[in-house]
Amino acid sequence: MKIAYFSAAAALLMAGCATTDTQTVSSAPAGLTHTQAQYEQDRAAILAMQGEYAVTFDFRETVPVAEGYELAEPKLTPAREVVIVVEDTGDFIMLQHLLIVGEEDNPFIVKHWRQDWEYQPATVLAFQGHDDWTVEPVSADEAAGAWAQTVYQVDDSPRYAAVAPWSHDADGVSTWEPPVSWRPLPRRDDTTRDDYDVIAAVNRHTITPWGWTHEQDNSKIVVEADGSTHEIVREIGVNTYRNTDLSNDQAALDYWAATQDYWALVRARFDWLEDNTQRFHIEDDAEGTLLYGPVLEAGQRVLFGLATVEEAFAEAETYLDSQITVIE
16 A cells, blocks of 8 residues: 555656646536636636635634534634645646744744636545545546635545535636535634534635635534444634735745645545545544644654654654544
8 A cells, every 4th residue: 555655646646736737728628517717717717726815714603503502602713825826737626824933024834725626527425424535436427617625624635525516607706615514623623622523514715806705514423333323512613814914924935834744644645545445544643743733743853854754754644544534
């Protein structure tokens, strides 16, 4: 298994994954069910999410479904992010979010979430609860004219995925809204509570002239051993990305230039799982000490010149091997 995914990683590196080297292929792919103009509109909407942003993450529980449940306090967090295009081959676009934290003149960069977009996908990832994932087929009818968005966590492990077409109105507003899908607990809850197991979410992206929004209609669900489910509370999330000229965006670009080859190797490990298995298990603790923390730390060693890409990946691989289990 190691040889297979490491070879895939080497191929990625040879092809080049840097933002500055990205090649755009906008011609229509085989089997296009859109018109060329519709396909280009979809691509333009996805690519519009790149840029520099003042961000607000706003999550509020709204409806206490379970008897006696008390709503949690709202969580409102400002942030600064740079979103870059890592790969664009026409019918596949990879966007990487880079979080800028700390002092304005001495920022610290955190590799944040990643979103991959694939046109007319054959399969999609599905979270099953209790850290289990399956690779599910997408029917021809569901895939026709649609895009899969797969979101990955800061360590490049999967977070959630869904399939839907884009819609575009005459005022230049584009929206992508898939059916409900399951996802693991967000870290904001995973570190503070253990009273539910999955979020059932509707995940909506809207592109506007001033930026874009990421809305979430969430239900927090308990999954019993027999597979039965119980909803305890509903939550609304609105993440707002406003176009902003960030004075320290170069720090984010410098971080990615220094670490992108390391992250290509980490991505390849998870890509191998998606391409070669049907069900797998990825485990971490709430604080991220088993996977999230060590994988990020290895990347920092590359950034500061304390390890080569290969040395850092060998460190990360120890944790990936111990926390990933192929079920079938």
